[in-house]
Amino acid sequence: MKLREFAKQLGLSPTTVSRALSGYPEVSEVTRARVAxxxxxxxxxxxxxxxxxKTGRAxxxxxxxxxxxEFHFAEFMAGMAERLLTEDTDILVIPMADPDHNDEMQLYRRLVESQRVDAIIVHSPRxxxxxxxxLHKLGMPFLVHGRSDIDVPHAWLDIDNEGAVRRATSHLIDLGHTRIAMINGRPGATYALHRDKGYREALQSRGIELDPQLIASGNFTDELGFRFARSLLEQANPPxxxxxxxxxxxxxxxxxIRSLGLQVGREVSVIAHDDVFPYLTADNMAPSLSATRSSMRAAGTRCADLVLQLVSGRSPLDIHELWPVELILRESTAPVPR
Amino acid sequence: MKLREFAKQLGLSPTTVSRALSGYPEVSEVTRARVAxxxxxxxxxxxxxxxxxKTGRAxxxxxxxxxxxEFHFAEFMAGMAERLLTEDTDILVIPMADPDHNDEMQLYRRLVESQRVDAIIVHSPRxxxxxxxxLHKLGMPFLVHGRSDIDVPHAWLDIDNEGAVRRATSHLIDLGHTRIAMINGRPGATYALHRDKGYREALQSRGIELDPQLIASGNFTDELGFRFARSLLEQANPPxxxxxxxxxxxxxxxxxIRSLGLQVGREVSVIAHDDVFPYLTADNMAPSLSATRSSMRAAGTRCADLVLQLVSGRSPLDIHELWPVELILRESTAPVPR
DNA sequence: TTTTCCAACCAAATCGTTTTCAAATTTGAG
DNA sequence: CTCAAATTTGAAAACGATTTGGTTGGAAAA
Incomplete structure (x- = not known):
C-alpha cells in the first residue's frame, strides 16, 4: 500500500496524509484522527x-x-534495543574488517559516506x-562509550574504571593485603589505563610499592585468569x-586458586569487575564473588538514549556522563591470613 | 558527491556511470575502468x-x-559479520518487543512491511x-536457525542436537552410568525437544528406565546448573x-558438585554442550570438560552465506543443513565409581 | 554506395515519500 | 454581510539513484 492509493481511499491528498501521520500542526484534528x-x-x-x-535521515x-x-556485546546491544524499541530507529551492526589500522579508518570513512547511519557508537576508545x-572531521554525530583524551569535542559515557579499581584495591589493602595482583584488559584502550591508574594510586597512597610482576593484561578470557593467577601463586612470595x-x-x-589446593576468600582474596550478566552472576559463584559492578545493559540503554538526543540536535559538548561503580563485598574477600 | 556531479566531472551521463559501476555489459571496458x-x-x-x-532492495x-x-548471540553475529564483510549487506538487529505473543507476530509483520530488510533469520523456532x-505467507525470504515441524516450506540450518545428546548419554551409559541427569533449555523450542528425544532414546535403547526427576529445563544460566545439580546430588539415589x-x-x-565435596570426573561425570566461545573454553575448565561441540560462529557465517543465496534467488526448498556435532572427551567423564 | 547491425552512450521516467508554495475554505471582526 | 486573517488542503517539485527505450556513429554486409 503506497501513500498514493492510501490517500485516494481516504479522499485526501498525499500531502495531507503525510502531514497527518508525521504530526504536523496544519492539519485538523478530526482529519488526523481519521487518517491514523x-x-x-x-x-x-x-x-x-x-x-x-527524502529526509536524509538513515x-x-x-x-x-x-x-x-566480546561477551559484553550482547548485553550492551540488548540495552540499546530496549531504548530503541519505541523509536523508529534501527541498530546497524558493522563488522570490523581487520584489526589492521588503516582498514579500520577506511571502514568508518565509508560508513559515514554511505549515509547508512545517523550516528555511530564508538567502543573502547584509545x-x-x-x-x-x-568522525568529528566528517561531521558525523557519535557517542563514545568509554573515554579518550583526544583534543576534539565529543560526547561520551563511561564508567569510573579508575575509581572502581582504586576502591577495590584500597579495600583489599584495608584487609591487610599488600601483595595484590591485577588483571587488566588489552593495553591500548583508555579504560585499561584508567584501571591501571586506580590500582597504582591505591597502592601508592598507602605506601605500598608496586611490583610490575603482579600485573597482567590481555583479552578477558578465563584462560588469562587461570594462567596468570596460577603462575603467580606458584612463585615465591605469591599475592x-x-x-x-x-x-x-x-x-x-x-x-x-582451587587447583593449588587453596581457597578463595581464605588464602587468596578476589575482586572482579562485573558487567552484570543474566547468565553468570557474581553472587552465584562459590564462594560468592566480591565485585565492582556496573550494568552493561543499562549503559547500552543510556547510550541509545543519548545518541537519539545527539541526532535530534543536542550538542555533544554537554554530553559527558561518568557513571560511578558500586563495590559489592561478598565472600571472596577476607582479611589477609596470618 | 552525487551521481549527477560525478558524471558531469567525467563528461559522461549518469546512466553510463551507474552502469559502469554496477557492472552492466553495455559500457566499454576503458570507460568502466576510468569511472571506477x-x-x-x-x-x-x-x-x-x-x-x-529505486531497486527495492534493503x-x-x-x-x-x-x-x-543470550551469550550465544554475539558469537553468531560475529560469524555473520565475517561473511557479510565483503558483501554490501548490513545486519539489522531488531529488538524483540515483548515476550507477549501477539506482539511478536506484529513485530515481524511490521518488519516485513517496512521493507527494511531483504531477509530475516529466525532463531530458536518452535x-x-x-x-x-x-514470513512464508508474506513472501519474505527467511532462514531458520534451528528446526521446525511446521508444514510450510522453508530454509533451515541446524545442528544435530538429538544426535549430540544421544551420543553424550550413550557414552555415559558405556561408562556404566545409569542415573544420568539432563539439563535442557527452555521448553518450547524444537532444539529442546530434540535434546530430550536424544536423551530418551539413548536410555531406552539400553533398557534404562527414565526418571523424570532427573530432567530440568530453563534458561542456560549458571544458576540453573547449580541449583538443579545440587538438589539432585543431595537426594537419595543421586545421579x-x-x-x-x-x-x-x-x-x-x-x-x-564441588560444593558437596565431590569431584567432577570422579563421583560425578559431566558432559556439556559447547558453542565454542573465545572467552570460556571447555578445555580450560578444571577438570577439563567433555563436551558436544559445534561452533556458533561458524553457524553464523554459514547462515549469512545461505541468506545471501536466498536473497539472490535460490529456492528455500533445497536449503536444509544439518550439522553433525562432535563429542570431545576430556577429564570430566569417567567410569561410574563402584 | 547504400543498408544493416552493433557497441557505446544518453534523456527522461521512475521509485514513494516530504515539503514548498499556493489555493481553497473557514473564522472572526467590523 | 463583507473582507481580511487564520486555518486546512493540494499540486508539484524535490531527494538521488536505476532502468527503459531511445540515439549516435562507425564497422560490416550487401
Whole structure:
C-alpha cells in the first residue's frame, strides 16, 4: 500500500496524509484522527527507503563490532534495543574488517559516506583515538562509550574504571593485603589505563610499592585468569589478593586458586569487575564473588538514549556522563591470613 | 558527491556511470575502468537510500534479538559479520518487543512491511512456529536457525542436537552410568525437544528406565546448573552423571558438585554442550570438560552465506543443513565409581 | 554506395515519500 | 454581510539513484 492509493481511499491528498501521520500542526484534528485510524485498518506504512531518501535521515545508528566475540556485546546491544524499541530507529551492526589500522579508518570513512547511519557508537576508545578525530572531521554525530583524551569535542559515557579499581584495591589493602595482583584488559584502550591508574594510586597512597610482576593484561578470557593467577601463586612470595578484570577472568582465577589446593576468600582474596550478566552472576559463584559492578545493559540503554538526543540536535559538548561503580563485598574477600 | 556531479566531472551521463559501476555489459571496458578509478579518487559512493528506494532492495538482513541477553548471540553475529564483510549487506538487529505473543507476530509483520530488510533469520523456532508461517505467507525470504515441524516450506540450518545428546548419554551409559541427569533449555523450542528425544532414546535403547526427576529445563544460566545439580546430588539415589545444556550451566554444575565435596570426573561425570566461545573454553575448565561441540560462529557465517543465496534467488526448498556435532572427551567423564 | 547491425552512450521516467508554495475554505471582526 | 486573517488542503517539485527505450556513429554486409 503506497501513500498514493492510501490517500485516494481516504479522499485526501498525499500531502495531507503525510502531514497527518508525521504530526504536523496544519492539519485538523478530526482529519488526523481519521487518517491514523485508517492507516492502522488498511495497514499503511510509509516506505522507509523513500522516507530516508527524502529526509536524509538513515533511521539507524551504527555499532562497530570488534572481531573478538566480546561477551559484553550482547548485553550492551540488548540495552540499546530496549531504548530503541519505541523509536523508529534501527541498530546497524558493522563488522570490523581487520584489526589492521588503516582498514579500520577506511571502514568508518565509508560508513559515514554511505549515509547508512545517523550516528555511530564508538567502543573502547584509545587515549588518542583517530576514529574520534575522523568522525568529528566528517561531521558525523557519535557517542563514545568509554573515554579518550583526544583534543576534539565529543560526547561520551563511561564508567569510573579508575575509581572502581582504586576502591577495590584500597579495600583489599584495608584487609591487610599488600601483595595484590591485577588483571587488566588489552593495553591500548583508555579504560585499561584508567584501571591501571586506580590500582597504582591505591597502592601508592598507602605506601605500598608496586611490583610490575603482579600485573597482567590481555583479552578477558578465563584462560588469562587461570594462567596468570596460577603462575603467580606458584612463585615465591605469591599475592594474597587478585583484582580480576572481568567475570571470565575471575572464573579462571578461581580455578587457579582451587587447583593449588587453596581457597578463595581464605588464602587468596578476589575482586572482579562485573558487567552484570543474566547468565553468570557474581553472587552465584562459590564462594560468592566480591565485585565492582556496573550494568552493561543499562549503559547500552543510556547510550541509545543519548545518541537519539545527539541526532535530534543536542550538542555533544554537554554530553559527558561518568557513571560511578558500586563495590559489592561478598565472600571472596577476607582479611589477609596470618 | 552525487551521481549527477560525478558524471558531469567525467563528461559522461549518469546512466553510463551507474552502469559502469554496477557492472552492466553495455559500457566499454576503458570507460568502466576510468569511472571506477575516478570514483575512488573523488570519493563517489551511491547514496544507499536512493539505491534502495529505486531497486527495492534493503541491503540488510534482519536478526531479531531476544530479550534475555543470550551469550550465544554475539558469537553468531560475529560469524555473520565475517561473511557479510565483503558483501554490501548490513545486519539489522531488531529488538524483540515483548515476550507477549501477539506482539511478536506484529513485530515481524511490521518488519516485513517496512521493507527494511531483504531477509530475516529466525532463531530458536518452535515445532509449530507461527513466525515461519507468517514470513512464508508474506513472501519474505527467511532462514531458520534451528528446526521446525511446521508444514510450510522453508530454509533451515541446524545442528544435530538429538544426535549430540544421544551420543553424550550413550557414552555415559558405556561408562556404566545409569542415573544420568539432563539439563535442557527452555521448553518450547524444537532444539529442546530434540535434546530430550536424544536423551530418551539413548536410555531406552539400553533398557534404562527414565526418571523424570532427573530432567530440568530453563534458561542456560549458571544458576540453573547449580541449583538443579545440587538438589539432585543431595537426594537419595543421586545421579552419577549430568548432561548440561550449555557452558554456563556446566559451570553451575561443577560448582554444585564441588560444593558437596565431590569431584567432577570422579563421583560425578559431566558432559556439556559447547558453542565454542573465545572467552570460556571447555578445555580450560578444571577438570577439563567433555563436551558436544559445534561452533556458533561458524553457524553464523554459514547462515549469512545461505541468506545471501536466498536473497539472490535460490529456492528455500533445497536449503536444509544439518550439522553433525562432535563429542570431545576430556577429564570430566569417567567410569561410574563402584 | 547504400543498408544493416552493433557497441557505446544518453534523456527522461521512475521509485514513494516530504515539503514548498499556493489555493481553497473557514473564522472572526467590523 | 463583507473582507481580511487564520486555518486546512493540494499540486508539484524535490531527494538521488536505476532502468527503459531511445540515439549516435562507425564497422560490416550487401
Amino acid at each position: 485510524e485508517e492507516a492502522v485498518r488498511l495497514g499503511y506504512q510509509p516506505n522507509v527507503n523513500a522516507v530516508r531518501l 533511521g539507524a545508528i551504527g555499532v562497530v563490532m570488534g572481531r573478538a566475540g 587515549p588518542n583515538d583517530e576514529r574520534i578525530a575522523l 594474597t589478593a587478585i583484582v580480576a578484570g572481568s567475570m571470565m577472568t575471575a572464573l579462571g582465577v578461581y580455578r587457579a | 578509478e575516478e570514483a575512488v579518487r573523488l570519493g563517489y559512493q551511491p547514496n544507499v537510500n536512493a539505491v534502495r528506494l 541491503g540488510a538482513i534482519g536478526v531479531v534479538m531476544g530479550r534475555a541477553g 515445532p509449530n512456529d507461527e513466525r515461519i508461517a507468517l 552419577t552423571a549430568i548432561v548440561a545444556g550449555s557452558m554456563m550451566t556446566a559451570l553451575g554444575v561443577y560448582r554444585a
